Amino acid sequence: MSFFSLNGVTMRFGGLVALNRFSMDVEQGSIHALIGPNGAGKSTVFNCVSRFCQPASGEIVLDGRQLLGEPAHRIAGLGVARTFQNIEQLHQMTVLENVLVGLHSRVAGYVPFLPGSARRNAEGAAIREADEILERLGLQSFRDTYAGQLDFGRQKMLDVARALAARPRLLLLDEPAAGLRNREISFIDGVLLDLARKQGITIVLVEHVMQLVMSVADRVTVLNFGEKIAEGAPAEIRANPKVVEAYLGVEAAHA
Amino acid sequence: MNLALQAIASGIATGCVYALVALSLVIVYKSTDVVNFAGGELVMLGAYFGLLLLVWLNLPYVAMFVLAPAAVFALGALFDRLTLRRVAGRKLSKHVDLVPYVVATIGLSYLLKGAVRVVPYTEEVRRLPPLFSGPPVFAGDVVLQRQDFAIIVVTAIVMAGLWLFFGYTLAGKALRATSQNPRAAALVGIPVSTARMAVWGLSSAIAGIAGLLLAPKLLMTPDMGSVVMLAFAAAAVGGFSSLPGCVVGGIALGVIQNLVGVFISPQAIAVTPFFVIMLVLLVRPAGLFGEAVVLKKV
Amino acid sequence: MYGAPPRRQFLALGVLVIAGFVLPYLLPDYFLYIGNVLMTYLVLAIGLDLLLGWTGQFAFAHVAFYGLGIYGTALLHMRLGIPFVFGMPIAAAGAALIGLAIALPATRLRTVYLALATFAFAECAQWVFRTWDSVTRGPDGLRMSAASVFGFSVGNDREAMPVIAVITALVLAATFYLVRSKLGRAFCAIRDSEHVAAASGIDVRRVKVLAFVISAFYAGIAGGMYTLFQSYVHPDGLGVWTLVLLLTMVVVGGSGSIGGMVLGVLLIGILPEVLRAAPRGLLVWQEFAYGLILILAIMFMPRGIWGLFTKSRSA
Numbered sequence: 001m002s003f004f005s006l007n008g009v010t011m012r013f014g015g016l017v018a019l020n021r022f023s024m025d026v027e028q029g030s031i032h033a034l035i036g037p038n039g040a041g042k043s044t045v046f047n048c049v050s051r052f053c054q055p056a057s058g059e060i061v062l063d064g065r066q067l068l069g070e071p072a073h074r075i076a077g078l079g080v081a082r083t084f085q086n087i088e089q090l091h092q093m094t095v096l097e098n099v100l101v102g103l104h105s106r107v108a109g110y111v112p113f114l115p116g117s118a119r120r121n122a123e124g125a126a127i128r129e130a131d132e133i134l135e136r137l138g139l140q141s142f143r144d145t146y147a148g149q150l151d152f153g154r155q156k157m158l159d160v161a162r163a164l165a166a167r168p169r170l171l172l173l174d175e176p177a178a179g180l181r182n183r184e185i186s187f188i189d190g191v192l193l194d195l196a197r198k199q200g201i202t203i204v205l206v207e208h209v210m211q212l213v214m215s216v217a218d219r220v221t222v223l224n225f226g227e228k229i230a231e232g233a234p235a236e237i238r239a240n241p242k243v244v245e246a247y248l249g250v251e252a253a254h255a
Numbered sequence: 256m257n258l259a260l261q262a263i264a265s266g267i268a269t270g271c272v273y274a275l276v277a278l279s280l281v282i283v284y285k286s287t288d289v290v291n292f293a294g295g296e297l298v299m300l301g302a303y304f305g306l307l308l309l310v311w312l313n314l315p316y317v318a319m320f321v322l323a324p325a326a327v328f329a330l331g332a333l334f335d336r337l338t339l340r341r342v343a344g345r346k347l348s349k350h351v352d353l354v355p356y357v358v359a360t361i362g363l364s365y366l367l368k369g370a371v372r373v374v375p376y377t378e379e380v381r382r383l384p385p386l387f388s389g390p391p392v393f394a395g396d397v398v399l400q401r402q403d404f405a406i407i408v409v410t411a412i413v414m415a416g417l418w419l420f421f422g423y424t425l426a427g428k429a430l431r432a433t434s435q436n437p438r439a440a441a442l443v444g445i446p447v448s449t450a451r452m453a454v455w456g457l458s459s460a461i462a463g464i465a466g467l468l469l470a471p472k473l474l475m476t477p478d479m480g481s482v483v484m485l486a487f488a489a490a491a492v493g494g495f496s497s498l499p500g501c502v503v504g505g506i507a508l509g510v511i512q513n514l515v516g517v518f519i520s521p522q523a524i525a526v527t528p529f530f531v532i533m534l535v536l537l538v539r540p541a542g543l544f545g546e547a548v549v550l551k552k553v
Numbered sequence: 554m555y556g557a558p559p560r561r562q563f564l565a566l567g568v569l570v571i572a573g574f575v576l577p578y579l580l581p582d583y584f585l586y587i588g589n590v591l592m593t594y595l596v597l598a599i600g601l602d603l604l605l606g607w608t609g610q611f612a613f614a615h616v617a618f619y620g621l622g623i624y625g626t627a628l629l630h631m632r633l634g635i636p637f638v639f640g641m642p643i644a645a646a647g648a649a650l651i652g653l654a655i656a657l658p659a660t661r662l663r664t665v666y667l668a669l670a671t672f673a674f675a676e677c678a679q680w681v682f683r684t685w686d687s688v689t690r691g692p693d694g695l696r697m698s699a700a701s702v703f704g705f706s707v708g709n710d711r712e713a714m715p716v717i718a719v720i721t722a723l724v725l726a727a728t729f730y731l732v733r734s735k736l737g738r739a740f741c742a743i744r745d746s747e748h749v750a751a752a753s754g755i756d757v758r759r760v761k762v763l764a765f766v767i768s769a770f771y772a773g774i775a776g777g778m779y780t781l782f783q784s785y786v787h788p789d790g791l792g793v794w795t796l797v798l799l800l801t802m803v804v805v806g807g808s809g810s811i812g813g814m815v816l817g818v819l820l821i822g823i824l825p826e827v828l829r830a831a832p833r834g835l836l837v838w839q840e841f842a843y844g845l846i847l848i849l850a851i852m853f854m855p856r857g858i859w860g861l862f863t864k865s866r867s868a
Binding site: 110 | 554555556557727730731733734735736737738739741742744745746748749750751752753754755756757809864865866
């Protein structure tokens with residue numbers, strides 16, 4: 001049984017079937033890409049895992065643990081972290097605060113109104129760890145800048161930093177390369193490979209930027225109209241006529 | 256039993272007024288996601304503009320009935336153009352911050368109420384003559400004022416007009432398009448900001464008409480706008496999204512209010528709309544007619 | 554925010570408390586009255602902003618909890634002889650409990666419905682204050698006797714000011730810690746994006762409810778403060794108008810910051826008094842003035858006056 005899998009997940013929004021008996025298996029420590037044209041259902045997969053919507057049927061399993069019975073806020077504690085598309089960010093909080101929020105599930109609780117050693121210790125440890133994470137990802141000098149004021153590439157890096165703060169075993173990245181320049185994409189490339197190979201974090205990314213997908217993914221799943229139409233190594237997928245058809249239309253596939 | 260029948264009959268008439276105001280609220284909410292807390296004051300203004308035109312300028316009733324709502328139309332459109340457009344600003348976040356809009360409409364509500372109250376003329380309680388005057392009509396044991404008929408007739412006309420407008424005219428369909436998907440509408444060439452102004456104008460005019468219908472039944476004071484609570488309750492029943500729901504909600508509320516007054520106590524009348532609002536929002540936030548929300552808000 | 558509150562904040566609190574004890578010997582009663590009113594407004598405004606500015610929720614129910622605090626503290630003293638030191642916390646806790654009862658269903662609602670529902674609740678509460686006259690003396694208003702604080706009788710502005718200053722300082726200190734805590738950051742996260750908050754492990758519903766309860770508690774405390782220096786309470790002062798007053802303070806001062814609350818209370822809180830003292834009694838212009846201020850503020854100064862002096866949070 002693989003480390004993370006979706007089995008037969010069907011998600012409906014009113015009359016629209018966003019996912020139709022979708023299944024996907026992800027090996028531990030691998031980088032798995034989920035691609036497909038716009039509206040194919042990729043974000044829906046993430047939203048199901050994050051528990052923002054409830055599938056009509058199917059199951060989602062992480063390391064033997066069923067996720068569909070859990071409320072959204074428990075997912076982080078189970079080892080899943082995720083990034084969001086740029087619209088949904090903690091824009092009005094500083095870079096450091098963003099990472100502190102990411103640490104939320106790991107900081108010890110304390111009474112918010114009182115001074116005292118429990119608070120001092122918990123806050124101190126959290127701030128130290130947050131600073132370390134920022135250092136590692138090159139954001140330390142922006143520590144007290146509001147997230148909304150960072151340039152685009154750094155905002156995405158911050159989002160990753162926030163997700164990593166939860167020490168996830170499974171990291172879901174929602175279009176990490178969208179809007180980035182080539183140099184930045186290479187940087188992300190390196191970060192992802194480091195996370196997966198050296199730190200053993202399993203990564204699933206939804207992505208449109210093929211450059212990134214081809215260079216980091218171990219395996220690619222292709223979605224169209226809520227159904228899996230292809231799955232395999234990046235090179236196979238690229239050559240698959242069904243995939244080309246989905247993106248470019250029937251004629252291009254048979255060109 | 257007769258009391259109940261009477262309560263129901265006159266409740267239908269007042270309910271139609273609530274329905275009109277509710278329509279005004281929902282039209283604006285559906286198009287712009289803004290809850291217009293100043294809705295009641297627009298009703299009040301309609302009545303006072305009417306009084307002004309009738310008494311000071313000695314215009315014939317029909318002319319007043321057209322010009323007063325037109326004036327309120329202009330005011331609503333102006334508010335959108337000047338204030339709301341500015342408040343919308345450069346927000347590109349999907350997570351639209353609604354607080355500034357609420358603050359703006361609350362501000363408008365008190366601005367209008369305060370402006371009217373300051374004018375010495377309004378210190379005295381006034382009365383607007385009814386559209387149809389004359390002795391009340393008897394139907395069995397039930398008494399109906401002629402103005403009640405006027406209310407029902409005008410409400411029906413407004414509803415029919417809206418139905419035709421939104422369903423069959425190009426302008427109406429354009430407005431519906433902007434409310435469903437502003438970006439797509441803009442891409443197709445619909446002037447979205449003008450459309451918004453038109454929606455606010457239309458909504459305000461309807462509120463103004465409601466004011467002209469309501470004022471002859473009540474005593475006119477700057478606080479007349481408190482009727483908006485009943486409209487909110489009616490709109491809530493309709494889930495804030497259904498126009499027919501507003502009408503059902505409004506009439507239901509008018510009837511319920513009267514029945515409460517007869518069977519429970521006159522004091523309880525005041526609290527009825529609040530109860531209905533809390534009940535509806537508690538039990539079924541989408542109202543009786545609205546669509547249930549599917550993407551779970553955490 | 555994070556870490557420990559800076560020392561200068563505690564210094565300011567110290568100054569406040571000292572002023573509370575010293576000023577009654579230096580200033581005439583009228584100014585002491587203004588001071589007491591402003592401090593009460595400050596606690597109210599902070600409570601309101603915890604919901605509005607920090608968590609991004611509508612809190613129109615705030616005045617209802619204020620009223621519960623007032624009537625609760627006063628009646629516990631007058632009917633049951635419970636001294637202020639116990640009466641106020643009990644009344645505030647009562648307000649918080651009712652806040653919990655409201656918050657549980659209310660937090661399921663989308664923002665605009667939440668606004669409407671809390672609005673309706675506030676009006677309901679005012680109706681109860683008016684109609685339950687066996688308890689509240691309804692439209693006649695309730696005459697309150699002097700409170701008893703640690704055995705001292707506190708019934709006028711001079712006697713009340715030190716106590717009010719101490720309570721305000723305690724509330725401010727607690728707030729300083731709250732906004733720098735895990736919970737405070739959770740509030741902000743929810744305001745910015747509920748999805749990101751949930752994905753980070755924050756129980757969004759629970760935190761929203763908590764924000765409501767804490768906000769109601771603050772309002773209840775403010776109600777208790779009211780009973781110290783006022784001798785009369787009437788349901789008319791516990792309705793939407795008072796809420797609009799508070800809202801104006803929050804918006805003009807600067808939502809989302811404690812400094813903004815202080816500014817807003819200072820500037821807007823004295824307006825009614827200024828209008829009252831003006832020649833030809835301009836009090837009738839109140840509504841117009843506040844409406845205009847609200848509109849202008851939200852159009853041109855959405856981050857309030859405090860926001861003019863602090864850096865923007867967006868690009």
